[in-house]
Amino acid sequence: MGQQRGDRSFWIEAASLPLLLLVWQACAMMVAHRLFPAPIAVFQEIWFLATERYLFADLGETLRRAAIAFVAAMTIGVAIGGALGRARTLDRLFASWILIGLNIPAIVVAIACYIWLGLSEFALILAVTINKTPLVAVTMREGVRALDTGFSELARAYRVSFWRRLRLIVVPQLMPFVLTAARTGLSLIWKIVLVFEVLGSDGGVGFRIGVYFQNFDITGILAYTLSFMAVVIAFEYLVMRPLEQRILGWRQV
Amino acid sequence: MASGVAVSIDIRAKRFDGATGLLFDGLRLDVAEGEVLALVGPSGVGKSTLLRMIAGLDTTFDGVISVFGQPAGEAGPPGFVFQDPRLLPWLSAVANIRAVSPATTMDEAAALLGEMGLSGFEAALPGRLSGGMQRRVALARALAVEPRLLLLDEPFVSIDRKLVRELQEVISRIAEKRRPTMILVSHDPEDAARLADRVILLQGRPARIVTETYLETPRGARDPARILEIVAELDSEAEA
Numbered sequence: 001m002g003q004q005r006g007d008r009s010f011w012i013e014a015a016s017l018p019l020l021l022l023v024w025q026a027c028a029m030m031v032a033h034r035l036f037p038a039p040i041a042v043f044q045e046i047w048f049l050a051t052e053r054y055l056f057a058d059l060g061e062t063l064r065r066a067a068i069a070f071v072a073a074m075t076i077g078v079a080i081g082g083a084l085g086r087a088r089t090l091d092r093l094f095a096s097w098i099l100i101g102l103n104i105p106a107i108v109v110a111i112a113c114y115i116w117l118g119l120s121e122f123a124l125i126l127a128v129t130i131n132k133t134p135l136v137a138v139t140m141r142e143g144v145r146a147l148d149t150g151f152s153e154l155a156r157a158y159r160v161s162f163w164r165r166l167r168l169i170v171v172p173q174l175m176p177f178v179l180t181a182a183r184t185g186l187s188l189i190w191k192i193v194l195v196f197e198v199l200g201s202d203g204g205v206g207f208r209i210g211v212y213f214q215n216f217d218i219t220g221i222l223a224y225t226l227s228f229m230a231v232v233i234a235f236e237y238l239v240m241r242p243l244e245q246r247i248l249g250w251r252q253v
Numbered sequence: 254m255a256s257g258v259a260v261s262i263d264i265r266a267k268r269f270d271g272a273t274g275l276l277f278d279g280l281r282l283d284v285a286e287g288e289v290l291a292l293v294g295p296s297g298v299g300k301s302t303l304l305r306m307i308a309g310l311d312t313t314f315d316g317v318i319s320v321f322g323q324p325a326g327e328a329g330p331p332g333f334v335f336q337d338p339r340l341l342p343w344l345s346a347v348a349n350i351r352a353v354s355p356a357t358t359m360d361e362a363a364a365l366l367g368e369m370g371l372s373g374f375e376a377a378l379p380g381r382l383s384g385g386m387q388r389r390v391a392l393a394r395a396l397a398v399e400p401r402l403l404l405l406d407e408p409f410v411s412i413d414r415k416l417v418r419e420l421q422e423v424i425s426r427i428a429e430k431r432r433p434t435m436i437l438v439s440h441d442p443e444d445a446a447r448l449a450d451r452v453i454l455l456q457g458r459p460a461r462i463v464t465e466t467y468l469e470t471p472r473g474a475r476d477p478a479r480i481l482e483i484v485a486e487l488d489s490e491a492e493a
Contacts, residue, residue, distance in 0.1 A: 150335070150337065150339050151339065151341065153305075153310055153335075154333075154335065154339045154353070155353075156309075156310055157308050157309075157310055157330065157331065157333040158330045158333070158353035158354070158398060159329075159330040160352070160353055164352070164355065168341065168344070168352045169341065169352070172341070172343045250342055250343040250378050250380065251342075
């Protein structure tokens with residue numbers, strides 16, 4: 001019974017994407033306009049862009065920027081969040097900074113960075129990093145606050161060394177928060193890096209989408225969007241989920 | 254029983270954490286090397302706090318506690334079995350032991366688990382173990398540091414009587430075979446009367462030693478009737 005239900009759920013989930021493509025195809029046939037291309041046309045465009053144009057180069061460029069900003073934001077955010085979680089005074093002192101960081105519109109940060117630093121690669125990555133860091137810091141702050149005092153007491157009772165305590169007791173407790181910060185951070189970075197590339201860059205998925213927008217080329221826009229989404233989904237299934245399984249597998253026990 | 258003093262307690266004053274009033278106001282107590290001392294008394298009297306002070310986990314008091322001649326906290330690590338097993342859920346049973354005692358090899362950790370009747374569970378995560386098994390892993394972990402002092406904070410709380418008997422046998426074996434100095438905190442006088450060489454009843458606020466009962470008969474040979482008699486004595490003292 002349970003097995004049957006599981007099989008059915010699998011097939012329902014597997015049918016989801018083809019159903020979306022069918023609906024899209026049907027809508028395209030009904031509208032029948034060059035500004036509403038059918039999925040087949042978009043896939044043909046992807047093939048063309050991949051073989052004859054710069055699709056892979058653009059994807060690589062965007063992913064590189066996203067990766068640098070991600071690593072920078074995670075590193076800085078974890079350090080800040082750790083400090084805020086440990087020291088109440090610091091937390092109170094910087095509470096409004098974090099609040100502003102969380103709520104300032106991403107586009108404002110990007111524009112400010114471009115004005116102050118010029119339309120450079122550094123300005124773009126810095127803008128993405130600034131946008132993402134407060135989110136990581138807040139998540140890590142909660143993680144540090146949630147550290148089990150019982151385990152700390154255990155380590156003190158047995159005189160466990162600082163590094164051993166960090167490796168075996170503290171870091172494993174923080175990992176769920178690190179992964180949450182990584183996951184929410186990535187979803188944010190994927191989105192804003194494209195917007196910032198539209199605003200000011202000379203390559204990448206966002207830049208190319210900006211060019212297609214100027215030409216009203218919706219097929220090109222959708223081709224780039226689908227390709228980028230494919231990369232994001234592949235990253236989720238090939239990197240994030242196995243990593244999560246490996247690190248947090250004990251929670252399913 | 255060896256005659257040296259293992260733990261010497263001289264607390265002039267200890268305040269309640271986050272409350273007014275004194276938890277201890279002049280408490281003196283010596284525990285002999287190799288002795289099994291049980292501290293009994295109502296909940297909130299300060300038994301667990303005293304154990305934490307002996308382990309060097311609570312230093313906010315006026316007085317001196319020395320463990321084997323050194324200030325508490327500066328002596329080598331005691332074996333400490335907390336009320337809850339406090340196993341790290343992301344580590345296997347063996348890894349939990351080695352987490353607090355890196356010098357313990359895998360084989361030694363597995364042997365300790367075997368001593369606790371847990372052969373075959375070396376790689377098991379705590380979430381896969383029953384409550385009683387988790388407590389035995391915690392006991393194995395405490396023994397891994399080869400402690401001269403073993404502190405047991407309510408090791409039988411929230412487990413069924415059958416399991417209590419099993420754990421008592423394990424602790425008795427440890428007391429006979431390894432002969433560490435043991436301080437056992439319990440709210441149940443019966444557990445104390447079965448395991449200890451000496452039972453101390455703490456009561457009042459500030460807490461004071463109300464009675465001190467020595468049990469001369471070896472643990473395994475204790476007459477159940479005598480145990481019940483001691484329990485009744487302690488209960489009547491507690492009520493008084």
